[in-house]
Amino acid sequence: MLQKLSIRNYALIDSLDIVFERGLNIITGETGAGKSIILGALSLILGQRAESKYFFNQEKKCIIEGTFALQDDALKTLFEENDLDFYPENLVRREISIDGKSRAFINDTPVNLSILKQIGEKLIDIHSQQATQELNDPAFQLLMVDALANHKQLLADYRSGYKKLRQLTSRLNKLISEANEAKSKQDYEQFQFDELAQANLKIGEQKELEQILEKLSHVEAIKKGLFAASEMLDGTDQSTLNLLKESASQLQNIEKFDPNIASLAERLRSATIEIKDVVDEINNIGDNTAYHPDQLEITTQRLDVFYSLQQKHRVINNEALLEIQAQLQQNLDQLLSFDEDVESHRKEIDQLKNQLSAQANQLSSNRKAAVKIVEAQTASTLKQVGMQNAALKIELNALNEFGKDGLDNINLLFSANAGQPLAPVNKVASGGELSRLMLAIKALLAQHTSLPTIIFDEIDTGISGETALKVGEVIAQLGENMQVISITHLPQIAAKGHSHFFVHKTEEKDKTTTSIRKLSESDRVNVIAEMLSGKNPGASALQNAKELLG
Numbered sequence: 292m293l294q295k296l297s298i299r300n301y302a303l304i305d306s307l308d309i310v311f312e313r314g315l316n317i318i319t320g321e322t323g324a325g326k327s328i329i330l331g332a333l334s335l336i337l338g339q340r341a342e343s344k345y346f347f348n349q350e351k352k353c354i355i356e357g358t359f360a361l362q363d364d365a366l367k368t369l370f371e372e373n374d375l376d377f378y379p380e381n382l383v384r385r386e387i388s389i390d391g392k393s394r395a396f397i398n399d400t401p402v403n404l405s406i407l408k409q410i411g412e413k414l415i416d417i418h419s420q421q422a423t424q425e426l427n428d429p430a431f432q433l434l435m436v437d438a439l440a441n442h443k444q445l446l447a448d449y450r451s452g453y454k455k456l457r458q459l460t461s462r463l464n465k466l467i468s469e470a471n472e473a474k475s476k477q478d479y480e481q482f483q484f485d486e487l488a489q490a491n492l493k494i495g496e497q498k499e500l501e502q503i504l505e506k507l508s509h510v511e512a513i514k515k516g517l518f519a520a521s522e523m524l525d526g527t528d529q530s531t532l533n534l535l536k537e538s539a540s541q542l543q544n545i546e547k548f549d550p551n552i553a554s555l556a557e558r559l560r561s562a563t564i565e566i567k568d569v570v571d572e573i574n575n576i577g578d579n580t581a582y583h584p585d586q587l588e589i590t591t592q593r594l595d596v597f598y599s600l601q602q603k604h605r606v607i608n609n610e611a612l613l614e615i616q617a618q619l620q621q622n623l624d625q626l627l628s629f630d631e632d633v634e635s636h637r638k639e640i641d642q643l644k645n646q647l648s649a650q651a652n653q654l655s656s657n658r659k660a661a662v663k664i665v666e667a668q669t670a671s672t673l674k675q676v677g678m679q680n681a682a683l684k685i686e687l688n689a690l691n692e693f694g695k696d697g698l699d700n701i702n703l704l705f706s707a708n709a710g711q712p713l714a715p716v717n718k719v720a721s722g723g724e725l726s727r728l729m730l731a732i733k734a735l736l737a738q739h740t741s742l743p744t745i746i747f748d749e750i751d752t753g754i755s756g757e758t759a760l761k762v763g764e765v766i767a768q769l770g771e772n773m774q775v776i777s778i779t780h781l782p783q784i785a786a787k788g789h790s791h792f793f794v795h796k797t798e799e800k801d802k803t804t805t806s807i808r809k810l811s812e813s814d815r816v817n818v819i820a821e822m823l824s825g826k827n828p829g830a831s832a833l834q835n836a837k838e839l840l841g
Contacts, residue, residue, distance in 0.1 A: 292774045293744045295358040300347045302328045303805040312790045315770030318778045320794030325805030326778050338408025341387045353387040419748035426716045432703045438740045440661035449650040463636040470629035484619040492609045507587040517577040525570045535563045651697040672731035677758030680709035723753025747777040759783035782822040786839035
């Protein structure tokens with residue numbers, strides 16, 4: 292419920308506060324007095340885009356605030372989903388600066404326009420003649436039937452399953468696409484993998500074979516170098532080893548005369564032993580170094596396999612080839628995984644479709660029963676508002692595949708007059724007839740759902756007399772179950788209000804300002820009398836106004 296609306300610096304309004312009450316709140320005023328301006332300001336806190344050119348004072352920012360009393364658990368959930376605090380009284384504020392920049396707040400928490408609009412739609416339902424276009428919207432038509440079918444949880448469960456079905460189907464299509472792409476590469480990747488597997492690659496093997504090849508390719512040079520070194524160390528009388536022995540012997544003869552000489556002699560004896568070991572190893576290597584043409588060919592062929600594979604795969608060593616082999620193995624294994632995933636997804640989709648089919652059939656059954664209630668009760672209300680021969684028919688046709696609301700395609704047909712064939716409402720109904728049809732539907736919905744505050748913006752255009760009186764009665768009945776704000780120019784409707792506000796303009800210092808005031812009972816008599824007969828109403832108009840007010 293909208294408890295209070297505060298408007299600062301908007302259009303013809305400098306500063307305005309309106310305290311609304313439960314039940315039916317009536318707003319009247321002369322044409323051009325600013326009734327639509329109030330509605331425009333209210334639209335700003337419901338998420339409508341703003342323009343600074345509509346400021347009353349171009350040097351100040353515009354501020355619109357609405358205080359709402361809320362108890363709906365669904366609204367509390369919506370607040371929590373958007374990380375907003377929820378209170379019994381909630382403040383929605385919109386600020387528009389002089390440069391056109393806008394900020395919005397819910398309970399002092401900044402929100403973007405998208406969230407503001409999402410929540411605003413749950414707070415207030417503005418119904419004007421233009422809003423009757425909703426009647427042609429299948430989503431609204433289905434909402435109307437579902438409200439009376441009373442299967443909110445079933446519909447929520449179905450929608451959740453339908454969302455999951457779309458996700459699973461999307462995932463399945465992606466898996467199939469990836470599997471087909473993998474299969475198109477399978478033969479080539481299998482060939483590459485087999486080729487690498489047959490090579491039986493081992494880490495470190497290439498380096499080892501390259502060293503062997505290097506040795507086998509230079510056997511003669513190696514033996515020649517080894518022989519020359521051995522000769523120099525121990526092959527002649529003047530070899531290094533003989534000279535060391537002789538030097539050690541000379542020192543040994545005189546070591547008894549000087550301890551330092553003894554130390555040097557010992558070091559020479561150690562060097563002689565070390566050189567002898569080196570000579571032995573050189574000779575041993577020389578004895579074991581020989582030319583082996585078969586081993587050279589085998590080593591060369593094995594390395595050629597490595598080099599060929601490395602060139603083919605554009606890498607420089609066997610370690611990189613082994614990584615490629617592992618990736619190819621993973622790709623081939625994944626192909627088997629794709630098939631398993633595809634089959635698993637298909638089974639899950641089939642099970643989900645069976646579940647959705649059962650739920651959709653139940654939804655259809657509930658809707659068929661609800662359609663009869665909608666048609667009968669709407670026709671009854673239409674008779675109340677002067678459309679004695681109006682008829683409403685709702686057709687439910689089966690869809691070929693699941694939709695977000697089930698397997699039903701809805702079509703609303705309407706006839707306003709006797710002998711007029713049923714047809715889509717936009718083809719057969721006038722503006723006034725559409726307004727009354729929408730009123731009848733809203734009255735029906737109010738009995739079965741927790742509608743937000745509803746605002747009727749001059750939906751009484753095109754009606755008068757007894758019909759206007761009946762429309763007023765229906766709007767008043769709505770006001771018994773919810774808060775209704777009706778902007779009207781008809782006295783028959785204005786008289787039905789629990790509260791009555793009068794919008795008027797004043798001119799001071801060449802400046803026109805819109806104001807609003809709540810009417811007392813005596814004021815209401817005068818205002819309604821003026822609505823009946825114009826300015827300065829006579830006694831009969833005043834009496835008529837009193838009768839309308841009861």
